[in-house]
Amino acid sequence: MTGDAHTPDRRLPSHPFDPDDDKLREECGVYGVFGAPDAASFVALGLHALQHRGQEAAGVAAHEGEPNGFNIVRRLGHVRDSFTTAEVIKALPGRLALGHVRYSTAGAKGATAIRDVQPLYAEFAQGGFAIAHNGNIVNADALRAELIERGSIFQSSSDTECIVHLMARSIQRSAAERMKDALRRVEGAYSIIAMTRSKMIGVRDPLGVRPLVLGRAGDAWILSSESCALDIVGAEFVRDVAPGEMVIISDDGVESQFPFQPSKPRFCVFEYVYFSRPDSVIGGLSVYETRRRIGVELAREAPVEADLICPVPDSGTPAAIGYSQESGVPYAMGIIRNQYVGRTFIEPSEQIRNMGVRLKLNVNRAVVAGKRVVLVDDSVVRGTTSRKIKEMVLDAGAAEVHLRIASPPTTWPCFYGVDTPDKEKLLAATMSEEEMRDHLGVDSLRFVSLDGLYRACGVAEGRDDRAPQFCDACFSGDYPVAPSDRIAQGRLKLAAE
Amino acid sequence: MTGDAHTPDRRLPSHPFDPDDDKLREECGVYGVFGAPDAASFVALGLHALQHRGQEAAGVAAHEGEPNGFNIVRRLGHVRDSFTTAEVIKALPGRLALGHVRYSTAGAKGATAIRDVQPLYAEFAQGGFAIAHNGNIVNADALRAELIERGSIFQSSSDTECIVHLMARSIQRSAAERMKDALRRVEGAYSIIAMTRSKMIGVRDPLGVRPLVLGRAGDAWILSSESCALDIVGAEFVRDVAPGEMVIISDDGVESQFPFQPSKPRFCVFEYVYFSRPDSVIGGLSVYETRRRIGVELAREAPVEADLICPVPDSGTPAAIGYSQESGVPYAMGIIRNQYVGRTFIEPSEQIRNMGVRLKLNVNRAVVAGKRVVLVDDSVVRGTTSRKIKEMVLDAGAAEVHLRIASPPTTWPCFYGVDTPDKEKLLAATMSEEEMRDHLGVDSLRFVSLDGLYRACGVAEGRDDRAPQFCDACFSGDYPVAPSDRIAQGRLKLAAE
Amino acid sequence: MTGDAHTPDRRLPSHPFDPDDDKLREECGVYGVFGAPDAASFVALGLHALQHRGQEAAGVAAHEGEPNGFNIVRRLGHVRDSFTTAEVIKALPGRLALGHVRYSTAGAKGATAIRDVQPLYAEFAQGGFAIAHNGNIVNADALRAELIERGSIFQSSSDTECIVHLMARSIQRSAAERMKDALRRVEGAYSIIAMTRSKMIGVRDPLGVRPLVLGRAGDAWILSSESCALDIVGAEFVRDVAPGEMVIISDDGVESQFPFQPSKPRFCVFEYVYFSRPDSVIGGLSVYETRRRIGVELAREAPVEADLICPVPDSGTPAAIGYSQESGVPYAMGIIRNQYVGRTFIEPSEQIRNMGVRLKLNVNRAVVAGKRVVLVDDSVVRGTTSRKIKEMVLDAGAAEVHLRIASPPTTWPCFYGVDTPDKEKLLAATMSEEEMRDHLGVDSLRFVSLDGLYRACGVAEGRDDRAPQFCDACFSGDYPVAPSDRIAQGRLKLAAE
């Protein structure tokens, strides 16, 4: 309906073959620091460690005490480009700070408007308030329409702004109580960090779909999407914030509340498959080790005669190591990733394009030539990447190419804060495993089973179909929270129907 | 209380002697175009012609029809730097557009936050709405506190946002009716241009303190702060919008309404003295000719034996011409202004500073040496410039320096959209004419009388003290609208008290 | 032949009607400071005052003592944008500095390559050497071909680089002696400032075509193209450097030498007409006063019945004042110049263009309507501006428009450091005065005579045709130095032939 083009960018054509385009994308990471001098410099480091959760934009809010109060800087682009100067950190003084990295789910697609970059800020009668959110509110459209009708003026297209307007209209006095009022109206997945001038609040939705951890660095408390962002500042991991828990951090310490109806947790299993960093520990499990174990399960379920196990870098690496270890077939770097990444590059001329430009990945020709190669990747979304990589490996002279996928077939979109193509664009939603094998042109194709995935995640007995231990809707269509806006728009027909 | 530092700039030290620092500053200009293809390119040109009314920032909103609706670009800096590329105009398609140049009165002082740059935009239940405002709302603080208490979330520190929130809560359906509801709660001076997807609205406050004119360019209608911005696009001047009038422009033409209680008009007399451009015509008077006539009045009231009449460029030029013509003393360019202006320059070393750097003005030494010189300037605010210029002219060898001011002594601050120093900083508020003469170190000093000024403005009988024909509060302390926020804060004691 | 596009700029379409495009352009200004701490900050100020002599680029070289030696910064754009930060001045420490502003004559036309921006720098066996040049070498092509043949490698397309290579091959040891060797091979016009680590050298060609003055600021010596750039730093004017003089400034003071065959001086008369700033004094004459006197001569030679004398701002202003004073017809600002200049602006749509956009100049409609107007301008080059302005004044309702030009008809190109159109583009080279009047569509057109111009320049008896006191080749075709490259290329047929 509207767009506030503060910085109307010339859009560069992205390259036709970018292997990273064919992934599900986590769209946010959040990070908060309470009680450290120059809290914003901690936050900048933490966001850098969470950069894989959102590369389009980043923002930091800090409170410098009265009378100046809150300062907020929001920028498009990477943390290393936007938040690395002394100037920007000097513009964000104070002991309390929180930040956000963002891809883009709800909100204007395509060109991220700077106004949609979080943290959001609002001034209530009781004082200022900043908030950052990882997840997605599935009834945001309905809430927005209701609020506008009553005179609220929205400044962004972010679903998070609903929470702020609901809080503004609450008759409670404290920010924490106003937030509870607001969240009781909200459906969906969320891990939120918020702050007033004297308190920092962390909260996870009742199912705990998205991660949130608590850390400690000297006297300071830290909230972070993942534990790897505690390591970067040398902080100590304390514990996961529990599903449905609200922690309220003040100079008196950390207070824990459980404001919602208790539910059985349903943590997102795809965080283990791809989203989280391998050096994070979530829900007591090492992400790296879990991925390696998926490779082990895969080798057991789908062995193959071959000469080499090669990961599709970097996401397939831990599972490939596991597969190699379980199968005894040697592991090799058959595909090399250019470390000087860069998504935008000149559109190549027809001539170059036809020759097949390889900006990010190159096959290690001398390694794969004449070999029977097993490629291990984390997932197949549209299949465009897999097909292209297979061609590159064959062009380099491989004798056979077998594809092993460290997750079950992705057949359903996610509505809980992940950017997924529509169902009809998901390869596995439209083809059987055999059809996919033929479509991709590989000698064999196998996915790990849902039970195998659960076993790698530490559930020895596999998935409990009546009460699944994780959210695996992208594989099963079993949505733990009904995506009500989508259903209202007639844009989704659920599996059950 | 808070600041949203989207672009925290390193502030450069401005030069210690900038003659333009010692001026009252008009803080805004507005411009709207209805019914031209590429309306935004007209608006960019119009804002360039209104640049003297605000140099800190500019913004343009345009409506490109459904489904994309409104686009807005706001930038710090000059129009010629921000709105001159094909890219920015391409980002603002459509037949309706409005724009704003801004100095800064209400809102965060100093570093203009981009969020305070107008036009403001809001989405109401009935559709989008953009607004730009020249003037100042004197009860904005009280309105803001009331609105926040009721759950409105403010995004800027601009007083204009009060109007938007009042409109959002109106139960009227059309934007024009909502605006009337809102403006009836508002006290102060305003010339506003607003637009919906199909209408453009122009309105002046009941006293008509700030200017607003209507023009025509082919089939298109134009609203502008001044007529010089009609000339730049080759448009035709139609008429002034009347004090208290609301014009509603649609594809059906221009509708005129008078929604307020009728009042006797009180147009700002300082627009004639300094703010407006000399090639504008306001209220039927040529600004240039009015200034020349002030010089004529001044020559009659305050003659002096001299060799040369020299303007302080550029604002003193028309009055100096008039003074020369009436007195018969030759006119000469005794002071030269560097056309390559630039406010920011390196802080000179102690050595250079002591020698007296002259970035903007230079005395034409060969012209003034040995002469009795009459300097004509438009006004004296703090007196810092006058004193410095006098020294420069004496250093260059002038025999005598007489100062003639083309306005009465400035003794009161303005609350209607002009940036004025506090009363105690105004030289004329603290000294008699003789004291000022001694303080400035000139051989004689004279101001035009208030009656002389009124005569130059076409009121042959001079000021009617019981019902003054203009707003002249800065000279008289006679405020036509009580500045209620200031009084509530105890920060102003009125003349009458 | 080649271009080193360090910064290949997107060229913005300049506006179709820019009155400043129809001028001859001085192409350089030079400024040097010997013996001041932070000499570069003086130079930045001096170049700002000389900005009218070249707006495309600026450069500053400074020597900070051993071991670091010379630092040089060269930038495209205005001094106020490029040399105003503490950072850039900090990058240029030292007591000796020199600078240059440039338009572009010799060297790549159009997009100024940064490598053509002066000062040039070279390392000789005896040490480093920086040089900046105002003027033009007319045998540069021949010298360049000879030097390349002998193994010199040119880095720029600047004619000044010939001097540097000639110096590199000199067998003299001191920079001053090498420079004399080089300049004896050079033909043309030049005012040069050069420096070694311990000396600053200023030199004017034997005819003294371009200006160069010597000033004093405390203990420091200053060399500058014009005296107005001494005023800006509060320095004292000492004297003109004489035609054919070389001054060598060291810690021992100023040494004067005359290395060339003596000639009768031929200072460029167009410096008085247009190039120099009105507040400069050159050759003992005030530029402002000279221009005013041209107006007086013009009023005597070409009077007319009229109501108003209006300058074409800003260059016609002093002559218009003189004309008004001599004729007794009132002076008025009939045309207003927008002080927020900016050459680049969006290409207006067809619709706007047809209405006649007025970015820089606007007619003061209320002043000229119904009046017989005399427009006074400094010169006519192509005539495009004069024609356009005449139309604007008539559109605004003037009864008659008379044009008076404060210089003789411009009929020949300049080869001494001024950017002139080819002869066939010069209006006066192809038409008689009557034809020009008809072409421009004015009621009358008159130029000041060559003798009148000489009288205004203080030569009471007018021009001595056998030994003219000035270089007036652009009016007379009488070239004091034969432009040998041009003749060799067959691109010029001299008047005498």
Next chain:
Amino acid sequence: MTGDAHTPDRRLPSHPFDPDDDKLREECGVYGVFGAPDAASFVALGLHALQHRGQEAAGVAAHEGEPNGFNIVRRLGHVRDSFTTAEVIKALPGRLALGHVRYSTAGAKGATAIRDVQPLYAEFAQGGFAIAHNGNIVNADALRAELIERGSIFQSSSDTECIVHLMARSIQRSAAERMKDALRRVEGAYSIIAMTRSKMIGVRDPLGVRPLVLGRAGDAWILSSESCALDIVGAEFVRDVAPGEMVIISDDGVESQFPFQPSKPRFCVFEYVYFSRPDSVIGGLSVYETRRRIGVELAREAPVEADLICPVPDSGTPAAIGYSQESGVPYAMGIIRNQYVGRTFIEPSEQIRNMGVRLKLNVNRAVVAGKRVVLVDDSVVRGTTSRKIKEMVLDAGAAEVHLRIASPPTTWPCFYGVDTPDKEKLLAATMSEEEMRDHLGVDSLRFVSLDGLYRACGVAEGRDDRAPQFCDACFSGDYPVAPSDRIAQGRLKLAAE
């Protein structure tokens, strides 16, 4: 002596612990394309693939045919940031283009001046000439002094400029013959690509110290430092350019000449150890496979009881794989590299620093805790990184840390185009293996032997000490070309002495 600060950057403090700082650095890569439309876009892609050979700056020269000839763009920073827009490629039209990425060896250290960025360009009497160079000229200082004495003016501090000035003074007519004249005066290591308007020349020094390969893409010929940069554009590998060979590419095809005295080749063995990309094939050997075999040799020479083999990413990875395969100890990603690299980051506060910030590397705590870990790295230079990583691994709870290095101890600086610390900064030059083990604080430390390295490079019988097959001066002090400038300066005492 001098610096031409075109873009004087504020230098950001780099982070105190950057593992990439403790590496030898290859300083250049070169790439040329003959006979493809838009050759510059190929070159941009090729340079992106060679980015690991130089990250400070890049340049591209292209010839667009007469009359415009050569265009050159040189920029600081990464290829992906500087050469990815359509605009920059449009500024470089033509069928011939060559490019260069640069770290910095000879030339101004620290802030790379843009004038030192290659390709260099010169205009000879016979036409334009561009050149790019990987390597280092060891008698450049002597040559430069001689050339300046004879009147050559140097524009850069690059050693490559000596070649250009020697060519300018050659009496030969063709560029290839001039180049032979010049190279016969030059001592050192070089792989050069040069071009005239119609020819492209590639040449390797007689010992072939630096790599250079020839490829084919359709009708176009390509010269590249490494074969991985052929793959990126889909080009075919043809062959290595031979040591001492000059290839001259024209529309008639590729002509091969051997202008130098024949020598036994001495290719740089460190290209296999670290400099080249693992997916390149040089001298018939796969770089990846060679590194893996070094790991195998290392496992044989220096086995250890352990639980895990962990690479120091990314340079230690192939050797770690080989070590694991030979030893049977499982391979694991015990250290994770943040893919969002960024060398510059805010200087952390004292508090954060003390906690140990980990911008680039993080230990995978869950993987190494309680384990006996073998870390495999490619080399030890100063040892700062190894020490820091060992601490991180122990902090994460490892039981033992053993360090295995996939190259012999680095004890001598390189003078052939590699940035090496002075000898006394090289850890292995000052300590025995035991002392190093204690200094680094590891449980054991072992380097591969020189013979082991040669075996991995395919020399089954190991190094031939009388006629070594590679240049291994950094390990042996056996310099195949005497570094004459260094010896003249008394800054190097050779091993033999």
